[in-house]
Amino acid sequence: MKVLFIVPYPEGKAASQRYRVEQWLPVLKEQQINYRLVPFWDDATYSILYKSGNTVLKLAGLAKSLLNRVKLLFELRNYNYVFIHREATPVGPPWFEWLAAKLFLPKIIFDFDDAIWLANTTESNSIVANYKWHSKTTQIIKWSYKVSCGNHYLQQYALKHNTASFYVPTIVDTNYKYQPLKDQRTPTITIGWIGSHSTLPYLKLIEPVLQQLEQNYSFEFIVIADQKPDIQLKSLRFIPWSEDTEVDSLLQVNIGVMPLPDTEWAKGKCAFKAIQYMALGIPAVVSAVGANTLVVPNEIAGFTCSGNQKWYERLEQLLQDAQLRAKLGRAGKLWVEQNYSIDAKKEAFLKLFT
Known part of the structure; x- marks a missing residue:
């Protein structure tokens, strides 16, 4: 063939x-x-x-x-x-x-x-x-x-x-590249986002939430991308994306976020950021839009959120509780291995060629 x-x-x-x-x-x-x-x-x-x-x-x-x-x-x-x-x-x-x-x-x-x-x-x-x-x-x-x-x-x-x-679905290699498990016992708590210049504007959706959190908590907000984000946060740290350092950069993140607007275009997104976070044992906090609601089991491997108040409450909860972060992270890693890994979807991909 x-x-x-x-x-x-x-x-x-x-x-x-x-x-x-x-x-x-x-x-x-x-x-x-x-x-x-x-x-x-x-x-x-x-x-x-x-x-x-x-x-x-x-x-x-x-x-x-x-x-x-x-x-x-x-x-x-x-x-x-x-x-x-x-x-x-x-x-x-x-x-x-x-x-x-x-x-x-x-x-x-x-x-x-x-x-x-x-x-x-x-x-x-x-x-x-x-x-x-x-x-x-x-x-x-x-x-x-x-x-x-x-x-x-x-x-x-x-x-x-x-x-x-x-x-x-878009999947990750949990046997090799996405094998590490994030250690949630870190002195500095970080919230993070990974993506490209095309999705950077979505960070504006949770900018007010992050600004409010900054007033009450000490944390870093990490953005891993090919361009610097246009958001006003004193906690912001930008990490230029590269394929070689992608996983190492993500392992600096304690809480992964994926905000999306509730639009027809956003419903076409495949929640891949959330899959990346969970594959490494990082709890995912995502907008309750489209595939996000299927990919992220709410309150099991992360949280799906509607509205700024819910975003604030869920991020606050995870900032305060390292044990909860670790629990959700372990569950998310297992979930990805079972549903969004090469081993889980190999047969579905190969069936395309029959």
């Missing part, structure tokens, strides 16, 4: 791609399944993609990448399956997917972990958003052999257009 993975970014650069595609590659190797990973953006263009300026270089990189996708079409017959993560091209209609499905005829597996059929314009993508083709998500789902969905909300949408749509 030969599988072609079509992904947006160079290997090791984007969390969604690393956890939904790249970490499964060793599993395919174990099963003696041959594969090839083909990103859209090259390293040089990706290094400037989210920085201001360099318009000519970005356009040149885009043109080169589009040409490479055209060339790739003529190699599709060499593969049994073509696994497309999110989209084959970041702008314009789904011409690649249509040609692949209608003319070159490999079995297409479409994988997505956000509500990408909805427009979601942010400061970082405001220019390219004008050239997005959001309706193509529905079309790609229809043309696919199977669809892999990151949460049940996404699956319900996909099932309207393709009955071969399956729930395959």
Whole structure:
């Protein structure tokens, strides 16, 4: 069997791609399944993609990448399956997917972990958003052999257009990378958040809660990201994200948070931050939105919160009680091992290729 993975970014650069595609590659190797990973953006263009300026270089990189996708079409017959993560091209209609499905005829597996059929314009993508083709998500789902969905909300949408749509959550490797257990007996208590520039604005939702907590408690608020957050906290400590230090950075956190607005876009989120926290024995405090309510067992491995008052009460409770943090942390780690680990979901992932 030969599988072609079509992904947006160079290997090791984007969390969604690393956890939904790249970490499964060793599993395919174990099963003696041959594969090839083909990103859209090259390293040089990706290094400037989210920085201001360099318009000519970005356009040149885009043109080169589009040409490479055209060339790739003529190699599709060499593969049994073509696994497309999110989209084959970041702008314009789904011409690649249509040609692949209608003319070159490999079995297409479409994988997505956000509500990408909805427009979601942010400061970082405001220019390219004008050239997005959001309706193509529905079309790609229809043309696919199977669809892999990151949460049940996404699956319900996909099932309207393709009955071969399956729930395959984003998971972590609890046998290796996410094996450590956070020691909750620390002199300085920390609340932490991990994410990318696209989700940093969500921290504004709990900024007033954290400011109120600062008036009564001593703690650090750690942000692990690719950009500094725009929030006003005297307790703030920024840690630049890198794949090599990701787990070590998270192990500095006693309490992990994941605020979300109650929107259709947010319902498409797969609660992966919470999975990361719990996998390391860090209790998760999350907004009671979408997949968060399924992924985080309330009062067992963490807390789901609606409204600032509940956020304050739950964070205060965990700041005060190291034993509770440890108890919830242990339960969360076991929960992830049983439900959101490679071992737990290996069979579901491999069934996509049958």
